Amino acid sequence: MLNYLWGFMIVLGITVGVLRGEIAAVSNATINSSKEAVSLCITMLGIMAMWTGIMQVAKKAGLVAAFTKAIRPVIRFLYPDIPKDHIVNEYIASNMIANILGLGWAATPMGLMAMKELRALNKNSEVASPDMCTLLIINISSLQLIPVNIIAYRSQYGSVNPAEIIGCGLIATVCSTFVGVVFSAIARRRVKRSMMKGSSR
Amino acid sequence: MRFLIYLSDYIIPFLFFYIVGMGLFSKQQVFDDFISGAKEGFKVVLDIMPTLIGLMVAIGIMRASGLLQIISGLLSPFTDKLHFPSEAVPLVIIKMFSSSAATSLLLDIFKEHGPDSFLGRLTSIILSSTETIFYTLAVYFMAAGVKKIRYTLIGCLLTTLTGVIVSTIVTRLVFG
Numbered sequence: 206m207l208n209y210l211w212g213f214m215i216v217l218g219i220t221v222g223v224l225r226g227e228i229a230a231v232s233n234a235t236i237n238s239s240k241e242a243v244s245l246c247i248t249m250l251g252i253m254a255m256w257t258g259i260m261q262v263a264k265k266a267g268l269v270a271a272f273t274k275a276i277r278p279v280i281r282f283l284y285p286d287i288p289k290d291h292i293v294n295e296y297i298a299s300n301m302i303a304n305i306l307g308l309g310w311a312a313t314p315m316g317l318m319a320m321k322e323l324r325a326l327n328k329n330s331e332v333a334s335p336d337m338c339t340l341l342i343i344n345i346s347s348l349q350l351i352p353v354n355i356i357a358y359r360s361q362y363g364s365v366n367p368a369e370i371i372g373c374g375l376i377a378t379v380c381s382t383f384v385g386v387v388f389s390a391i392a393r394r395r396v397k398r399s400m401m402k403g404s405s406r
Numbered sequence: 407m408r409f410l411i412y413l414s415d416y417i418i419p420f421l422f423f424y425i426v427g428m429g430l431f432s433k434q435q436v437f438d439d440f441i442s443g444a445k446e447g448f449k450v451v452l453d454i455m456p457t458l459i460g461l462m463v464a465i466g467i468m469r470a471s472g473l474l475q476i477i478s479g480l481l482s483p484f485t486d487k488l489h490f491p492s493e494a495v496p497l498v499i500i501k502m503f504s505s506s507a508a509t510s511l512l513l514d515i516f517k518e519h520g521p522d523s524f525l526g527r528l529t530s531i532i533l534s535s536t537e538t539i540f541y542t543l544a545v546y547f548m549a550a551g552v553k554k555i556r557y558t559l560i561g562c563l564l565t566t567l568t569g570v571i572v573s574t575i576v577t578r579l580v581f582g
Binding site: 210211214215217218219220221222225227230231233234235237238239241242243245246249250253254255256257258259260261262263264265266267268310313316317320321323324327329330331332333335337338340341342344345346347349350351352354355358359362363364365366367368369370371372373374375376377378380381382384385388389392396 | 409410411412413414415417418421422425426428429431432434435436439440441442443444445446447448450451452454455458459460461462463464465466467468469470471472473476500503504507509512513516517520521522526527530531532533534535536537538539542543545546547549550551552553554555556557558560561562564565566568569572573576577580581
């Protein structure tokens with residue numbers, strides 16, 4: 206997917222540049238953008254290392270485990286069909302906490318483990334179970350509490366107060382997650398109803 | 407709505423205070439833990455660096471050639487009616503496919519308008535409240551061996567739309 210996207214961006218961009226006589230600007234942009242990407246990464250190195258560092262402190266202090274345990278009732282509410290003591294509850298909770306704390310790279314492996322367990326619960330069916338749908342919708346509704354990377358970009362480009370957007374982002378995230386939760390619950394009930402109809406026929 | 411800005415100012419210091427305080431309280435080697443965690447962060451950034459270079463070059467070409475302006479010019483008759491800035495539309499669409507491509511567009515907006523402009527703040531908030539739909543769906547459902555995804559895509563599009571609409575309203579109310 207990204208191969209086509211990137212390829213077309215370059216080919217189309219250069220074509221338009223030639224047609225509009227902006228080829229010198231295009232040439233400069235090619236060189237300058239790559240330099241800029243590196244200086245951006247240097248700012249990000251600082252902020253990202255700061256964040257993963259403090260998260261490691263949180264992990265060692267037992268806070269991450271405590272949060273994971275604390276959201277168990279939420280998991281029960283979102284996934285009423287999963288057996289209560291199944292390991293998948295653990296994976297989903299870890300995935301959620303990693304997303305909330307902005308540790309996307311830690312969230313994905315946990316999410317994939319959860320999907321594999323859900324696959325077994327779904328009897329290897331090719332049709333997604335409502336639990337899988339909920340997991341994806343909640344993941345995509347964004348759960349991140351603090352958008353660390355966005356703050357890094359803002360500070361690199363000279364924002365007076367890079368963190369000022371946290372509050373607004375939080376409101377938007379909460380609203381989109383709320384919509385995701387409500388939608389998943391309604392859709393789950395409809396699936397169950399149609400399955401019951403199907404079996405009674 | 408000013409309290410949202412106060413909340414933004416307090417949240418990082420508060421988290422640091424709470425986490426380090428709890429670390430000390432449970433007698434952990436807090437500084438050693440911080441160092442080992444920070445090393446992980448280095449790896450994460452180094453991993454995405456080549457992707458970011460490639461995409462920022464592509465966006466740079468699109469900006470310098472005038473292609474980006476052409477695209478938002480074509481979109482503006484529609485987006486003006488929705489009171490949504492046309493410059494932010496490519497960003498919302500690209501974000502559904504690739505997070506790093508959307509980041510490059512965000513940085514382009516920062517360069518052109520500044521991170522503290524209305525557009526800069528709006529796009530910052532949109533990117534922090536949305537996720538890459540298609541990439542995530544592909545990876546997760548591949549792991550589950552699923553071909554029919556039922557209502558997942560509709561749900562994902564709905565949450566993304568909500569995120570974008572709420573971001574726009576809140577940005578106008580708080581920073582207007």
